[in-house]
Amino acid sequence: xxxxxxxxxxxxxxxxxxxxxxxxxxxxxxxxxxxxxxxxxxxxxxxxxxxxxxxxxxxxxxxxxxxxxxxxxxxxxxxxxxxxxxxxxxxxxxxxxxxxxxxxxxxxxxxxxx
Amino acid sequence: xxxxxxxxxxxxxxxxxxxxxxxxxxxxxxxxxxxxxxxxxxxxxxxxxxxxxxxxxxxxxxxxxxxxxxxxxxxxxxxxxxxxxxxxxxxxxxxxxxxxxxxxxxxxxxxx
Numbered sequence: 001x002x003x004x005x006x007x008x009x010x011x012x013x014x015x016x017x018x019x020x021x022x023x024x025x026x027x028x029x030x031x032x033x034x035x036x037x038x039x040x041x042x043x044x045x046x047x048x049x050x051x052x053x054x055x056x057x058x059x060x061x062x063x064x065x066x067x068x069x070x071x072x073x074x075x076x077x078x079x080x081x082x083x084x085x086x087x088x089x090x091x092x093x094x095x096x097x098x099x100x101x102x103x104x105x106x107x108x109x110x111x112x113x114x
Numbered sequence: 115x116x117x118x119x120x121x122x123x124x125x126x127x128x129x130x131x132x133x134x135x136x137x138x139x140x141x142x143x144x145x146x147x148x149x150x151x152x153x154x155x156x157x158x159x160x161x162x163x164x165x166x167x168x169x170x171x172x173x174x175x176x177x178x179x180x181x182x183x184x185x186x187x188x189x190x191x192x193x194x195x196x197x198x199x200x201x202x203x204x205x206x207x208x209x210x211x212x213x214x215x216x217x218x219x220x221x222x223x224x225x226x
Contacts, residue, residue, distance in 0.1 A: 033213050042218035043157070043201065056212070091156060099144050099205065102159035103214060 002026075004106035006092050012112045018080040021109045024073055025094030033103060034067055034077050035091040043091070049075065050097060082113045116140045118217035120202050125223045126192055134187045134220045136202030147214060148176050148187045149201040157201055160187070189222075197224045 005024040013019055025032050033048040047057040049069045057067070064083070069075040079086055089110050093103040117139045126132040138146070145164040149157035163169055163178035163185060175188040187200055199221050203214035 043203075043216040045213045045215070048213045100162055100164065102147060102162060103157075105156035105158070107156050 004092055004094050004104055006090075006106035006109055008109060009107065010110045010112075012114065013082055014114055015083055016081045017113075018078065019082045019086075019111060019113075021077040021090050021092075021111070023075045023077070023092030023106060025075070025092070026104055027073070028096075029094035029104070030072070030097050031095045031101075032069060032075050033093045033095075034075070035093065035105075037089045037091060037108070046077070079111075082111075084113045087111055087113050116204055116206065116215035118202055118204060118215060120200075120217040120220045122218070123221045123223070125225060126189075127225050128192055128194060130192050131188065131190050132192060132222065134189075134200050134202075134222065136185045136187075136217060138183050138185070138202070138204050138217075140183075140204050140206060140215075142206040143180065144205040146176075146178055146185050147203040147205070148174075148185075149203060149216075151199045151201060151219065153198070160200075192224050194224050194226070196222065198222060 007022045030051050034046040035043050037043045046059045047067045048055055052069045067077045089108045091105050091108045093105045095101040095103050120136045147162050148160040150160050151157040161176040163176050168177045173190045178185045199219040201219045202217040205214055206212055
């Protein structure tokens, strides 16, 4: 299996621009998670989906952040407008809907907002 | 809510043994995971504990005490490639399907 695939790997943008991050989960996994990682705050859960349905978006920092999962093989995380404090590594992860199932992470998108 | 504590940094010598501790306070508990993350890479799964006791997997072992809210990861026969961050993560009442809450990670430095 190819694993979780994220694009782009790196994104540099100016403040105020829209940013869209993309994720393809592992085939057959029915849970998908978006995390953000910074030195100060570590890995933070932003939102997750079970069977393509958003379950909990309480980790989304502001209304500028939105996420969609139109089908089982694709999800997007959008930031509009972006701000310098959004600079971080954004990880997508997928897993099976079982208690003991580990998260499988993509390689992340390193976002820099100038 | 969840609160997870682990040391920020540890140093150990190649060939030796190191124990990385993790303590947690949670409103629900459905298992504890350990992940390894090399610099610039994604976290990768190491172990899962849901019952008290020790789980051994090659050079790595993980221990859990639910009554104490405590876990440790034990790494034996340390190799230079073990230099990485080690993340402790707790599954809440909904299990892993509700996402994991991660500690900030322990940066392990292996010296020759």
